[in-house]
Amino acid sequence: xxxSDRISSGESKKRASLRDVAARAGIGIASASxxxxxxxxxxxxxxxxxxxxxxxARELDYHPNAxxxxxxxxxxxxxxxxxxxxxxTVGVANAFAFDVMRGIIATAAAERYNITLFTEPxxxxxxxxxxxxxxxxxxVLLLAVTSDSDVIxxxxxxxxxxxxxxxxxxxxxxxxVDVDNEAxxxxxxxxxxxxxxxxxxxxxxDENLTxxxxxxxxxxxxxxxxxxxxxxxxxxxxxxxQVSGYERxxxxxxxxxxxxSIFAASDIIAIGAIQAAHDCGVAVPEQxxxxxxxxxxxxxxxxxxxxxxRQPLAEIGAAASRLLIxxxxxxxxxxxxxxxxxxxxxxxxxxxxxx
Amino acid sequence: xxxSDRISSGESKKRASLRDVAARAGIGIASASxxxxxxxxxxxxxxxxxxxxxxxARELDYHPNAxxxxxxxxxxxxxxxxxxxxxxTVGVANAFAFDVMRGIIATAAAERYNITLFTEPxxxxxxxxxxxxxxxxxxVLLLAVTSDSDVIxxxxxxxxxxxxxxxxxxxxxxxxVDVDNEAxxxxxxxxxxxxxxxxxxxxxxDENLTxxxxxxxxxxxxxxxxxxxxxxxxxxxxxxxQVSGYERxxxxxxxxxxxxSIFAASDIIAIGAIQAAHDCGVAVPEQxxxxxxxxxxxxxxxxxxxxxxRQPLAEIGAAASRLLIxxxxxxxxxxxxxxxxxxxxxxxxxxxxxx
DNA sequence: CTGAAAGCGCTTACAG
DNA sequence: CTGAAAGCGCTTACAG
Numbered sequence: 001x002x003x004s005d006r007i008s009s010g011e012s013k014k015r016a017s018l019r020d021v022a023a024r025a026g027i028g029i030a031s032a033s034x035x036x037x038x039x040x041x042x043x044x045x046x047x048x049x050x051x052x053x054x055x056x057a058r059e060l061d062y063h064p065n066a067x068x069x070x071x072x073x074x075x076x077x078x079x080x081x082x083x084x085x086x087x088x089t090v091g092v093a094n095a096f097a098f099d100v101m102r103g104i105i106a107t108a109a110a111e112r113y114n115i116t117l118f119t120e121p122x123x124x125x126x127x128x129x130x131x132x133x134x135x136x137x138x139x140v141l142l143l144a145v146t147s148d149s150d151v152i153x154x155x156x157x158x159x160x161x162x163x164x165x166x167x168x169x170x171x172x173x174x175x176x177v178d179v180d181n182e183a184x185x186x187x188x189x190x191x192x193x194x195x196x197x198x199x200x201x202x203x204x205x206d207e208n209l210t211x212x213x214x215x216x217x218x219x220x221x222x223x224x225x226x227x228x229x230x231x232x233x234x235x236x237x238x239x240x241x242q243v244s245g246y247e248r249x250x251x252x253x254x255x256x257x258x259x260x261s262i263f264a265a266s267d268i269i270a271i272g273a274i275q276a277a278h279d280c281g282v283a284v285p286e287q288x289x290x291x292x293x294x295x296x297x298x299x300x301x302x303x304x305x306x307x308x309x310r311q312p313l314a315e316i317g318a319a320a321s322r323l324l325i326x327x328x329x330x331x332x333x334x335x336x337x338x339x340x341x342x343x344x345x346x347x348x349x350x351x352x353x354x355x
Numbered sequence: 356x357x358x359s360d361r362i363s364s365g366e367s368k369k370r371a372s373l374r375d376v377a378a379r380a381g382i383g384i385a386s387a388s389x390x391x392x393x394x395x396x397x398x399x400x401x402x403x404x405x406x407x408x409x410x411x412a413r414e415l416d417y418h419p420n421a422x423x424x425x426x427x428x429x430x431x432x433x434x435x436x437x438x439x440x441x442x443x444t445v446g447v448a449n450a451f452a453f454d455v456m457r458g459i460i461a462t463a464a465a466e467r468y469n470i471t472l473f474t475e476p477x478x479x480x481x482x483x484x485x486x487x488x489x490x491x492x493x494x495v496l497l498l499a500v501t502s503d504s505d506v507i508x509x510x511x512x513x514x515x516x517x518x519x520x521x522x523x524x525x526x527x528x529x530x531x532v533d534v535d536n537e538a539x540x541x542x543x544x545x546x547x548x549x550x551x552x553x554x555x556x557x558x559x560x561d562e563n564l565t566x567x568x569x570x571x572x573x574x575x576x577x578x579x580x581x582x583x584x585x586x587x588x589x590x591x592x593x594x595x596x597q598v599s600g601y602e603r604x605x606x607x608x609x610x611x612x613x614x615x616s617i618f619a620a621s622d623i624i625a626i627g628a629i630q631a632a633h634d635c636g637v638a639v640p641e642q643x644x645x646x647x648x649x650x651x652x653x654x655x656x657x658x659x660x661x662x663x664x665r666q667p668l669a670e671i672g673a674a675a676s677r678l679l680i681x682x683x684x685x686x687x688x689x690x691x692x693x694x695x696x697x698x699x700x701x702x703x704x705x706x707x708x709x710x
Numbered sequence: 711c712t713g714a715a716a717g718c719g720c721t722t723a724c725a726g
Numbered sequence: 727c728t729g730a731a732a733g734c735g736c737t738t739a740c741a742g
Contacts, residue, residue: 015488017719028729033721045727063485067425068719071734076491078471095652098453109474114486116433116471119464130418131469133370134735136431136491297450301656372735383713388737400711423735426718489719713742718735726729 016060024056025049037064070135078114079104079324080137082122084145084167084209094240094268095296096313097143100165103317104141111325113138122151133158139324141165146208161327165320168210175327177320177338179311181211184342185218185263188291188309191344192261193226196353197289200228201252201259203269205240212240215265215293234259238269245272253280253288260288260353267292267299267308274302274349285351295345304348311342371415379411380404392419425490433469434459434679435492437477439500439522439564449595449623450651451668452498455520458672459496466680468493477506488513494679496520501563516682520675523565530682532675532693534666536566539697540573540618543646543664546699547616548581551708552644555583556614558603558624560595567595570620570648589614593624600627608635608643615643615708622647622654622663629657629704640706650700659703666697 022032027049035045035053045053056062070076081104083097108115118131118140132140132155139161145151152174155162163175192200202219205212216235223230233255238244245264249272252259264270270292277284284290284304292299295310319338326333377387382404390400390408400408411417425431436459438452463470473486473495487495487510494516500506507529510517518530547555557574560567571590578585588610593599600619604627607614619625625647632639639645639659647654650665674693681688 018721019719029719030721030730031728034728037720063489065426065489065719066485067422067490068734069721070422071420071426071719071736072721073734074721078491105472105474112475114471114474116469117460119460119469120467130421134418134420135422298653298656301653301658303656303658370735373737374735384735385714385737386712389712392736420735423718424737426720426735427737428718429737711742713740715738715740717738720734722731722733724729724731726727 015065016057016062018062018064021053021056021060021062024060025053027053036062037069073135075138075328076136077112078116078137079108079321080116080118080132080140081143082118082132082140082151083143084122084149084151095298096240096266096294099296099313100143100317100320103314103319104321105317106314107318107321107325111321113321113325122149124150124154132160138328139163141320141324142167144209144211145169146206147210147213148208161324163320163324163327165316166211168214172336175323175333175336177316177323178211178340179316179342180339181214181342182218184293184309184311185215186222187342187344188263188293189219189222191291191307191346191350192263192289193222193228195261195289195350197261198228198353199234199257199259199261200230201234201236201262202230203245203248203262203264203273204235204237205265205269207237209240212265219263240266240269242268242272242275245269246276247272249273249276250280253277253282261350262288262290264290264292267294267296267306270306270308270349271298271302274304274306285349286354289350289353291350295343299345300347302349307347307350308345309342310345312340316340370420371412371417373417373419376408376411376415376417379415380408382408391417392424428490430493430683431491432467433471433492434463434676435471435473435487435495436498437473437487437495437506438498439477439504439506450653451595451621451623451649454651454668455498455672455675458669458674459676460672461669462673462676462680466676468676468680477504479505479509487515493683494518496675496679497522499564499566500524501561502565502568503563516679518675518679518682520671521566523569527691530678530688530691532671532678533566533695534671534697535694536569536697537573539648539664539666540570541577542697542699543618543648544574544577546646546662546701546705547618547644548577548583550616550644550705552614552616553583553708554589554612554614554616555585556589556591556607556617557585558600558617558619558628559590559592560620560624562592564595567620574618595621595624597623597627597630600624601631602627604628604631605635608632608637616705617643617645619645619647622649622651622661625661625663625704626653626657629659629661640704641709644705644708646705650698654700655702657704662702662705663700664697665700667695671695 018032022029035050066076142164145167166178169176204216236248238248262273264273270290273290274284277288282288292306292308295308299306299308373387377384390405421431497519500522521533524531559571591603593603617628619628625645628645629639632643637643647661647663650663654661654663
């Protein structure tokens with residue numbers, strides 16, 4: 001029966017199970033489990049048999065079934081990623097989400113965690129339920145949760161470990177990572193004022209995204225403190241989309257007293273604004289200064305290159321991953337809410353106001 | 356005991372299982388399974404009890420445990436995504452992978468499939484094994500597999516449904532989606548020749564990526580047919596990275612007889628080439644024409660805007676998703692290898708050769 | 711047509 | 727120290 005090995009490995013239709021390797025080793029299944037997958041198994045199995053088991057596992061091409069392990073409460077070493085915006089595709093389509101994901105993936109990979117993207121958007125606690133709690137995922141990363149969503153309290157009450165990214169969530173008990181939106185908006189608005197602008201407009205992002213709300217609020221505050229009056233029509237509401245930036249800017253430029261500068265809540269909005277200016281024959285930055293937010297990859301390639309507020313998205317994603325993984329492994333976290341400082345990147349889309 | 360409901364739903368620590376809802380309904384667990392999760396359950400349960408079960412499930416906030424279902428061989432409605440390049444982060448970092456993922460995600464979402472990103476790169480059949488075969492994923496999407504990888508034969512022999520993306524895999528038996536690399540290279544090279552260039556260089560991508568090999572081969576073929584001589588140093592090998600494009604272009608421009616045009620195997624290589632030209636004081640496109648491949652998002656924002664070969668990446672990703680899902684659901688596919696035609700996008704980085 | 715049993719592959723107490 | 731049993735939550739034959 002010397003070649004029974006060959007035969008059994010030949011019928012590779014069936015995967016080797018723990019029982020198979022235990023049988024082959026002439027050992028109990030529980031011991032095999034301890035030797036192969038166990039953590040504190042040192043109590044149970046001698047180093048010698050562990051070696052032997054490992055070899056047999058290799059011969060049989062044994063790999064533990066993660067589903068079965070999950071069923072007994074073992075972690076799956078998989079992180080879930082859930083997008084806060086209903087329009088998942090949009091959430092993923094923009095460079096913003098992508099950069100954050102880069103950081104998430106890099107860190108997860110380094111810690112040998114896989115990532116599952118939940119494509120079904122969160123609805124509410126009643127309709128949503130399955131995937132986030134059945135153990136397929138050890139914890140979840142929430143991206144850009146809207147303020148009107150009940151996803152955080154719901155998942156928290158279900159005991160799902162989570163960390164919120166770019167969600168500006170107020171509860172200090174939930175782990176979160178974000179850029180300092182207030183500081184960023186301050187930087188942007190102050191720049192415009194320092195350049196001599198007094199007719200400053202702001203193009204906010206989706207109203208129900210707290211980050212957008214904070215930027216808007218801080219913009220208003222800085223203007224107020226500087227004695228700059230901001231008429232209501234200078235802050236038209238809209239979304240984090242290029243077309244929204246385009247349309248709002250056209251409207252702005254059609255005003256009797258159009259603004260001489262715009263603080264857009266994101267680069268993609270800013271790109272839309274610049275396009276609109278171009279189509280209206282308004283020169284950027286000569287006649288209109290535009291500053292964005294994010295420092296997306298295309299910001300520096302835009303014409304003119306976009307002045308913007310850089311947020312370290314990949315780092316934010318990486319920090320969020322790290323925070324979640326630490327939590328999963330019981331490593332105490334030093335801080336619950338990590339806020340990254342933004343950075344002003346001055347490029348060619350802003351200029352001194354020339355009366 | 357009228358409020359036992361409230362109490363039991365109050366101790367939400369424990370998730371409701373199928374047993375719970377069956378018990379509550381005074382029905383067998385098998386019937387509950389059929390009514391709630393079954394496919395051809397119509398044979399088993401009447402519409403009335405099905406309704407009742409559904410309601411109880413709602414009350415108890417019951418959601419089937421996907422792990423347990425997977426263990427019995429049920430599909431998990433999850434697609435795996437595996438990157439062919441060892442350097443996963445790079446694979447994910449580039450806009451290429453991102454655009455493909457957009458298509459994948461959109462289609463998967465529409466079909467209610469989740470996606471898990473395998474962050475552990477494929478090594479070889481011996482070392483790699485677990486995650487791709489234990490049922491956590493119904494099938495896998497392979498992105499940019501290198502020609503020296505044994506991942507496709509291995510997974511195929513394990514019976515894992517898969518489709519290869521941008522891998523230019525020769526075996527017609529494996530499902531695959533790609534751009535027509537040959538046609539693309541032809542388009543690019545022909546443009547340069549038509550513009551009057553005779554000193555044409557090519558900057559290939561990673562040698563072990565079949566797409567790079569095909570583009571290189573076609574470039575050479577078109578030149579040969581047109582009677583354009585290509586010295587060996589005009590086709591320096593390198594990788595799909597910006598720095599690789601930069602360095603190779605510097606070397607090219609330092610040649611006694613430098614090329615007057617470059618066909619870069621990707622936009623990111625082209626961006627590096629343009630940078631190098633800039634740093635060497637060589638004007639693009641006046642002194643050097645550069646054409647890329649991909650039409651990445653930043654291509655149109657580059658200075659000058661990049662002439663390139665557009666490949667419909669999101670569509671490619673979507674088609675791959677579709678192909679895999681169809682296969683999983685037993686829907687016959689009309690074609691195994693989908694090849695998308697590339698499109699020449701002429702922008703500002705190419706110009707007529709002026710002796 | 712429906713219930714009770716066996717089993718998916720593992721791990722965790724529980725006996726020897 | 728190690729084996730046999732029970733159980734995770736489900737589904738699929740198998741009996742009534």
